[in-house]
Amino acid sequence: MEPHTRRAARGATAKLIGQKVLRPREQVEEKIRAAILSGELRSGERLPSEAELARQFDVSRTTVREALRSLVSQKLIDKTPGVGGGSFVRSVDHQSLGNLLQESLHNLLQLGNLRVEEVAMLRQYLEVPAARLAAQHRSDEDLAGLQDIVERQKTISVDDPDVPDLDARFHAAIAKASGNRLLASFVHALHRETEPVHYLDLSPEVGRTTVRQHQKIVKAIAASDPDSAEKAVNEHLVYLREHVLSL
Known part of the structure; x- marks a missing residue:
């Protein structure tokens, strides 16, 4: 065996003992x-x-x-x-994870490495199954929380400063009701960062349509009907995305 061949063979079988x-x-x-x-x-x-x-x-x-x-x-x-x-x-529970994810998304969006449309599409991929799971696993407390949010949305005008927060809370509450805390963290981050209502022309008609869609979603979750919940939230998210793109 040639010397260089022997050296290569030794290198190929060398025991790894080094560490940074x-x-x-x-x-x-x-x-x-x-x-x-x-x-x-x-x-x-x-x-x-x-x-x-x-x-x-x-x-x-x-x-x-x-x-x-x-x-x-x-x-x-x-x-x-x-x-x-x-x-x-620092707390490293699922809620803190949501905050960390939101910060990372914010940086990526600010730097231009991600488009809002990409994040909105990912929201749909996550929130549709989240609604289905919520219909299957929601507790009475989860349902009461969703109903309280919708009742508040019905009583305020579209220019109320609480509109963005209530919208974010609604979607986060659905994800929480799914019973999957990691899923809830991702939905929280995606929704809080994109804040869809800020991209909408929130006319009274758009506001009324959005609230009606929220009511339909809650009704399906209350009935423990996963098919209807999936359909209702999908229709809602498609409506929001199409309305944003039309602007």
Whole structure:
């Protein structure tokens, strides 16, 4: 066997023992991140002080401060100033996930990497099955919440400042009633970021049509009729998208 052939053979079978060497700041960051994601540090729990962390990791306070700053940017911890403040593990439940997704979508839309139409179409792909699941799994509390929102929508004018929030709450409540928390997080993020009513010409007629469609959706969910719920929410979302595109 030629020398270069032997070298290639040895390289092909070389045992992998190498691992990326982290700088002190990265090591501190990785250890704390692992403790959060494993549940060792619980949601809302206060981390030790910077001085104590520096002692435990045997690094400078500057190194700890840089690691904590990175974890804040990753939305894993919050830093609260003043007496009683400090670094706290951020809630990582499904609602927080929705907020994180919304922030990411916002950045992508602002940078022009995504079009609003793409997000609106994805909403439809998620909200139609969400309505079907809501008809199958909704609780009495879920139904009461949806009915309260629609009753409020019936009593306000299209220029009321509460219109966007009520619309977002309505769609989020349907996703929540589906029983799938991850689905609810995605719907929350998609709806809050696109805020469809801001793109509509909210004439009184459009407002009345939207509320009627909401009532139809709630009626199907109340009857535990998944086929009707799917059809009703699909008609509603198609109406909204076509109305936006017509403008």
